[in-house]
Amino acid sequence: MNLTADLQKRLQNKPILLMTHLVLGYPSLEVNREVIRQMAENGVDCIELQIPFSEPMADGPVILRANQDALNRGIRVADCIQFAADIVQEFPQVNFLFMTYYNIIFRYGEEDFIKGAAEIGIKGFIVPDLPPEEGESYLSLSKKYRTAPIMFFTPTSTEERMRKVEKMGSGFIYCVARKGVTGKKTAMDDSLARSLNSYRSATSLPLAVGFGISSREDVAMLEGKADMAVIGTATIRLVDNQGPAAVGPFIAELLGH
Amino acid sequence: MNLTADLQKRLQNKPILLMTHLVLGYPSLEVNREVIRQMAENGVDCIELQIPFSEPMADGPVILRANQDALNRGIRVADCIQFAADIVQEFPQVNFLFMTYYNIIFRYGEEDFIKGAAEIGIKGFIVPDLPPEEGESYLSLSKKYRTAPIMFFTPTSTEERMRKVEKMGSGFIYCVARKGVTGKKTAMDDSLARSLNSYRSATSLPLAVGFGISSREDVAMLEGKADMAVIGTATIRLVDNQGPAAVGPFIAELLGH
Amino acid sequence: MNQANSKRGYFGNWGGAFIPEVLHQTFTELNEAYLRVRGDETFWQEYVDLMANYSCRPTPLTFAENLTKHFGGARIYIKREDLNHTGAHKANNVMGQGLLVKRMGKKRVIAETGAGQHGVATATMAARFGFACTIYMGEEDVARQRPNVFWMEKLGATVVPVTDGSRTLKDAINEAFRDWVASMDSTHYVLGTVCGPHPFPEMVAWFQSIIGQEARKQILAQHGNMPAAVYACVGGGSNALGIFQGFMAERAVELVGVEAGGKGIDTDHHASRMTGTRAAAGVAQGYKTMFLQDDDGQMLDTHSIAAGLDYVGISPILADLGDSGRVRFEAATDREVIEALELTMRTEGIIPALESSHAFVQAFKDAPEMNPHEAIIINMSGRGDKDIFTIAHAFDDPSWKKFIIGRAQEYRKSSGE
Amino acid sequence: MNQANSKRGYFGNWGGAFIPEVLHQTFTELNEAYLRVRGDETFWQEYVDLMANYSCRPTPLTFAENLTKHFGGARIYIKREDLNHTGAHKANNVMGQGLLVKRMGKKRVIAETGAGQHGVATATMAARFGFACTIYMGEEDVARQRPNVFWMEKLGATVVPVTDGSRTLKDAINEAFRDWVASMDSTHYVLGTVCGPHPFPEMVAWFQSIIGQEARKQILAQHGNMPAAVYACVGGGSNALGIFQGFMAERAVELVGVEAGGKGIDTDHHASRMTGTRAAAGVAQGYKTMFLQDDDGQMLDTHSIAAGLDYVGISPILADLGDSGRVRFEAATDREVIEALELTMRTEGIIPALESSHAFVQAFKDAPEMNPHEAIIINMSGRGDKDIFTIAHAFDDPSWKKFIIGRAQEYRKSSGE
């Protein structure tokens, strides 16, 4: 079953899905594993596994430092892939995606990377610095290996642009709730609501939205307006401050369990 | 008797005359007085009393610092003139001249200065930064008050220049033995001898020559070639190192007494 | 520049616009604005007039008679970008972009800076045009280049120290992009060199082409002929492309780009992308080029005595010109740079920036082998007196150290009071 | 300049050549050489060409649109001497004298310097012409202006700290004369301003007149009319006379010279000769002018935030133009200077030297009272980035102090090893 279909199926039983994020190797693969376990066991639908890059230009300070820290501790791309292979096996109930910057893929070899990821069961890729115009081979390889190239809608996207972009993507649309990098809180205000309306009318793909979600109320507000809430920086902060064991309760609370 | 005539008279009894120098107020007027006594009592013919100036551009480091030191201790032009008035009275056997820079005279009032100096018995002026072209009033006032404006011959003076300059002056000619400022030793070599020859043929005024004279031999070498040996920096150094009492014996030795 | 590739913003294999989707619309508008002024001759004239009136252009092409005699080979001419207002060719680019920003109606500019040269130039432009201005600068560079930070602040800019990554130029670029993705409605990002996403390489090269246009006329007037070779240092590549464009079509004119050889291109301490073996094709900071990176695609730390050359990437346009052989690349080591600088100061009374001195190194290697009726041009991208802290340090000047220690004592005392 | 007095080298009551007899012949030869080139049009052309090729002349006349708007009065134009090679108008004089020295066949030059600006310019000229070079600089200035000392040395000059007198500019001049009276056969003394014995005031004014010649053409081209007033700071007076000469014959153009008001002209800490009451007619350093001196004729200590204005005397030509009322003199205090500097940086992106900022102060006082169709010109004699140590100090910038303290720590550590 492809990612879109999987998500749509899940949505039949849930008011909203949840996608979480972590940076591989931060603070260590062991902690990553424990965090993923907590997420998986508490009902997360998708997890972004970010492969660290030295120049994460679309990320805010928290994720940026996590990238650096992981690199300083010596994490390699091959380690990330190996780890992902194990994890995908271990938690079949979750859709795993690789999130990274294009240079990691490019340098690894685009086909090797995508093919390899598909083979270990990765469902898609989130590559914030690869617009579809630059992603011809990435898009065709994604098609070839049936992985989902996740596309972005942003508050600056015109309708025309959204229609063009969503055609290139699959899986879901990663909706940027506001301008700026990851990690900042956004109010669920009229303008966000308007954006979500126009996003919805531009595509039939599920909409994933993150805007600094940190509470049950935040998630509840999204229900009916989007298909998947995205938790990014919040869990990294949580693990930093309270350790991996805090993640499970946090997820459970978010989902109102 | 004017200065020239006085010097010529002295020369009838001596192979060479001696002119010494001191900076008024350095290290103090009291010490100056004692130094002058030592000089006078040991047969010095002329003494240059240098009135300190803040910008003694033709002086070398020793005299320069003596100027500054005297000014720092608060010496005023009026003090210098008053002191000179006393000294001229006390040592009638010596010809006293004021040596200073033009601004001191200019600022005091040229006529007041020259008239006042003449009245207290000063015989002449040595003003290294006042060439005859700039000294019209100075020269005519010197004539009026019968003081001698001392002119300079230098190694760079052309014959034409010397003839022009010596006509403007009286008393004696201050012969610069070499290029440069005061206080450096010059060898009594062929080129100095040649200079003195040409100086001699350019004027009938007595020739005063200084070139870092510090011993009897230096003075002896000048005999027959010049009319007056000039001792500048040497006595200042002597007083600095050994006190005023050393001046008398030094002068006596120079003159071969 | 003409594009060698049919795809927009590509030069051979290099270039492109690898930008987050949120900037798509911003780049669309920037491209439109750029193409509008590019096609508008009055804009170029306005630019030329502004540079003449504000920045002393045309800058002279000085015949270096003493250096020529010293080497006894080719006649050496120096293109004097050091005489620009703010002291380097960076002024050309910022003033050009400033005019563009005015036309776009934006009211704020941001920029990255390494050495501080581009930061000072941008702050200057912002003051002149009345724009708000924020400059991103690696924390390490802030510490090294305090005088430039001081001037930027006095010119009215806010300088933000970047504490992430290697805390140098590339991190400042990332941070500027982070600002931009949040502020693009009001803000233009004044990229400092011929790198980054399309249209920056092409646009900055266009503004810098004023150097080559002038130099071409000047060498014909003064030497009567095309030069045999043209030398320029290559950080991002803007001064090099600026002057090269005047001679691109003359196949007989050799174009030589000189990279930072640091402690030697066989060491880990250099910033040579086109010479040496540490660089590989990659995509970062919005464009594809040769980057100094490891096998995983992580960017490497770079080193150069010249902060302005201390950068992981290189202009996609130059990467392509290197591929095609149109530009020959060489590297100059820190030590060679100091020697060339010293010689140039003493013989010509000219103080090239440490960056520019790289170009002098290679010219000095080649000139003696050349014929006395040949001419070469060295692009002196900036003046070295801005680098007093670095240069005095590099010369290990004892009186300089004493001076700094004395000043510090004063400051310690007065703050202790 | 035409001489207002029938006596050679006099301007009204001022000027002359109060030189030791040993220099008589040297001055005779200098006068002859000067008159020869003065009458030789090819010399002036050679000079103009050299300045164009080596120093970016003509320097622009920049319309300061923002300052004009800010004050809402006269249109403010800035003559950009800061864009000269070495960063100030001092380059004009030294290159001119350099050409003269070449014609005289001498092989060594000496100069005094206060701020270091004229020293750097002379060292630069000496490097370019292949002359040996010694620079005299007051010990206190050596300590204050170490960066300039560093550059002079790197340019190949020997810098001699002068330990006598107030250990500043006037003492350096005395010391240079002391060198000259011993070395005049091989050596030319490159006096830095329009002071000293004839022919220096007239000769330096002639070389600097290139500023006024250009400015006159430029203001006519840009404004269509003569300016209402022209402002220049006055240390010795060379930049002021340089620009004033372009407008001397236009009686309707007011010429305004701005002196260093220091902590106030009613205090003992300033360097105002034509304003205030501390100056009197006198003779020193080879010429007659208004000097800051006491009743005995001893020169006073002067003070200015701008080292280049910190001088006891003033050009005899300007003293005369002050007497006749052709030039109006004003003073600007240290505090006013910092304010004008700050405003100019922020509004125009231009960093005037502290010296030049004095001219800006008075222009800013007058401009608002004037009519918007009138124009004024401010002569920006030099750039301020050379003054980082003084300016950062004056602004009492805490990060700058921290930076210096940090550097000093490094140096202490490394020398402790």
Ligand SMILES: Cc1ncc(COP(=O)(O)O)c(C=O)c1O
């Ligand atoms: C004087 C100077 N030259 C050269 C460079 C390198 O930049 P580019 O290669 O873009 O000319 C810099 C960058 O700061 C610079 O300041």
Ligand SMILES: Cc1ncc(COP(=O)(O)O)c(C=O)c1O
């Ligand atoms: C920038 C600048 N302006 C002005 C002056 C003052 O000199 P002048 O009055 O001769 O122009 C100096 C002297 O060093 C200077 O450096």
